[in-house]
Amino acid sequence: MRRIITGLIAITCLWPTASLAEIVRFDILAREPAFAGRSFGDVGTYERITARATFALNPSDDRNAVITDLALAPRSSDGKVAATADVVILRPTDPTHGNGTLLLEVPNRGRKLAPQLFDDAAQPGANNADKAEDAGIGFLHRQGFTMVWVGWQGDIPSKPGQMAMTAPVLKTVTGPAREEVVFDNTTNPARATLTWPATDAADLKVSVRAAWADARQAPSGLLAKLVDPVTVEITRPDGFDAGALYEITYTARDPVPLGMGYAAVRDVVSFLRHDETQANPLLNGLHPSVSRAIGFGVSQSGRFLRDFLYLGFNEDLQGRTVFDGLMPHVAGTRRMATNVRFGQPGRNPRHPQDPAWQADLFPFTYASLSDPYSGKTDGLLRRCALSATCPKVMQTDSEHEWWASHASLLVTDLAGNHLDLPDNVRAYMISGTPHFAEAADVMKKGLPAMSLPQNPMHAGMPMRALLTDLNAWISDGIKPPASRVPMRAHGTLVPAQGAVPMDIPGLPYAGIHTLAAFSDQSVLPPKEIGRYPVFVPKADNDGMAIAGIRQLALAVPRATYTAWNPRAQGFGPTALYPLQGAVVPFAPTEAARKEVHDPRLSIAERYADDGAYVAAVKREAARQVAERTLLPEDAERAVEAAKQGKLAKLGQ
Known part of the structure; x- marks a missing residue:
């Protein structure tokens, strides 16, 4: 039965101890059974709590002062800056049946993605938790787990299916802004949406180039018109294909101190973990039902967590650790263009777009290094080390991030030499996987802009094992498996040229990958000063990465799975299609492969029959379970999928 609570809870008045957490109201809007009352083993049923948190920040507090433009925002009579954040909680109906861990997922553009990854759930249901x-x-x-989502993104609206933060608008502030667009179509004229409203059509400028490395051009056929403050209509010139890169510069207005989103996550988690008043929906008796917390985020949200850590937000306002464990997923070595004026948190500078974007700045890795360009010495753990609030970090990436998000900078210094990770950090590459795939995906042709069939490999199985490992690490001190990533010292992290065999039919390898540049951000567009060395995973004779966690479909293969997929002709073919990989099946027999000069062994040469294939999957599954990169329940699922001919996800 749905129960709406209409009374608003003013924490500062009724529970003065909670005011230390900067949460001044926690309004519970609804409490209701989740998943239509479905029961989950010994844990039982879940309830869903929908809420809104109001938090107020003191700009003079050093832990808040890092937020760009917070000091310019309107203040209340007590000198604080207030904002509200959407909150959703899924918790065991009987909290004594929970595992004591709060698992916060940072919403990705307002959406919940953890259910898709860990639960193999499909959208839109994964976002709703109704059925x-x-x-x-x-x-x-x-x-x-007690699962929590907090809206943090202040440049999107709060609406059903999209969680957000509502923060003050700085009405008197204007400044330069820049955006890049690849349309991937031939529509002419085409429209682009700006992140921030433009002040004046006369200040609007647009350029075009076939590839990022080319010079910007403004040919006579290129025109730009401001349709409304956030919509630009671009008339596209002749001579550029569907994958051309358009850059828009303009004078923007009405920014929001977007860095308040980091404080929203910090303060809501701290409140839920520590507040002992009736305002806390996780209160169980005298104390909250959770005693530790993991922060998890996918892609944009993984980059949020890397920035959250770097900016010092893992220390709450009482000096306590916010997250005991962090799990940024598919973030590569990027951070965010959020805590800057006119930030663009929703933008991912994917190949072939700008490698000089503000999300791609030093520091890249957790250990402190000296940057030869800026002269700074810094690392993602520097601030938390000073306050003794560093979490245990488990960074997980698809292999795609090692091609498109310069993930090699996790494990090299800035001269390209091998670098060991700190003791509290593990890194895992899930080999042969695209940025993000659905559990039900199978090989398919993909979009017209892709030159190869689309890689369907979902990362759910290894991710479930790794989350289990992380929870054991923070709960019981059980160390997780050693990092599983390509490394210079192992010979598995190499220059792009020659990293993948070039004699595999249907797999055109040209060494395309994303660069990492240092640029002067004080000018518009930014001026490139220098580049950092970037390496890619070395492939075996089948064209698949040697290092990393190889899922069973790759360890016992029936096809080659790559984490890169070149753009097709007519769509900027010198670049990679964003976020995707490719799949090229093996020939069925030796004769068939020799006919097309395929050096890869055929399926018949690898496995005497279907029974031999299934037996090989069983052996490999047992090995991965022993290594704690696969759960026993997933080993059983994989073996059954192999028996049904579905493990390779080739759609047969």
Whole structure:
């Protein structure tokens, strides 16, 4: 039964101890059964709590002063700057059946993605938690996690299905802004949406180039018109294909101190973990039902967590650790263009777009290094080390990030030499996977802009094992498996030229990958000063990465799975298609492969029959379970999929 709470809870008046957390109101809007009352083993049923948190920040506090433009925002009579954040909580109905861990997922552009990854749930149900099937396989719920989402993005509206933060608008502030667009179509004229409203059509400028490395051009056929303050209509010139790169510069107005989103996450998590008043929906008796917390985020949200850590937000306002563990997923070595004026948190500078963007700035890795260009010595752990609030970090990336998000800078210094990770950090590359895939995906042709069939490999199985490992690490001190990534010292992290065999039919390798540049951000457009060395995973004779966690479909293969997919002719073919990989099946027989001069062994040469293939999957599954990169329940699922001919996800 749905229960709406209309009374607003003013924490500062009724529970003065909570005011230290900067949460001044926690309004519970609804409490209701989740997943239509579905029960999850010993944990039982879940309830969903929908809430809104109001937080107020003192700009004079050093832990808030790092937020760009916070000091310019309107203040209340007590000198603080207030904002509100959407909050959703999924918790065991009986909190004594939970595992004591708060798992916060940072929403990705307002959406929940953890259920897709860990529970194999499909959208839109994964975002809603209404129906029984919305929980997918129910992994997170059977483990007893208390799941929390906090809206943090201040440049998007709060609406059903999209969580956000509502923060003050700085009405008197204007300044330069820059955006890049690849249309991937031939529509002419075409429209682009700006992140911030433009002040004056006369200040609007647009350029075009076939590839990022080319010079910007403004040919006579290129025109730009401001349709409304956030919509630009571009008349596209002749001579450029569907994948051309358009750059828009303009004078923007009405920014928001977007860095308040980091404080929203910090303060809500601290409140839920520590507040002992009736205002806390996680209160169980005298104390909250959670005693530790993991921060998780996918892509944009993984980059949020890297920035959250770097900017010092893992220390709450009482000096306590916010997250015991962090799990940024598919972030590569990027951070965010959020804590800057006219930031663009929703933008991912994907190949072939700008490698000089503000999300791609030093420092790249957790250890402190000296940057030869800026002269700074810095690392993602520097601030938390000073306050003794560093979490245990488990960074997980698809292989795609090692091609498109210069993930090699995690494990090299800035001269390209091998670099060991700190003791509290693990890194794992899930080999042969695209940026993000659905559990139900199979090989398909993909979009017209892709030159190869689309890689369907979903990362759910290794991610479930790694989350289990991280929870054991923060709960019981059980160390997780050693990092599993390509490394210079192992010979598995190499220059792009020659990294992948070039004699595999249907797999055109040209060494395309994203660069890492140092640029002067004080000018518009930024001026490149220098570049950092970037390396890619070395492939075996089948064209698949040697290092990393190889899922069973790759360890016992029936096809080559890559984490890169070149753009097709007519769509900027000198670049990679963003976020995707490719798949090239093996020939069925030796004769068939020799006919096309395929050096890869055929399926018949690898496995005597289907039974031999399934037996090989069983052996490899047992090995991965022993290494704690695969759960026993997923080993059983994989073996059954192999028996049904579905493990390779080739759509047969």
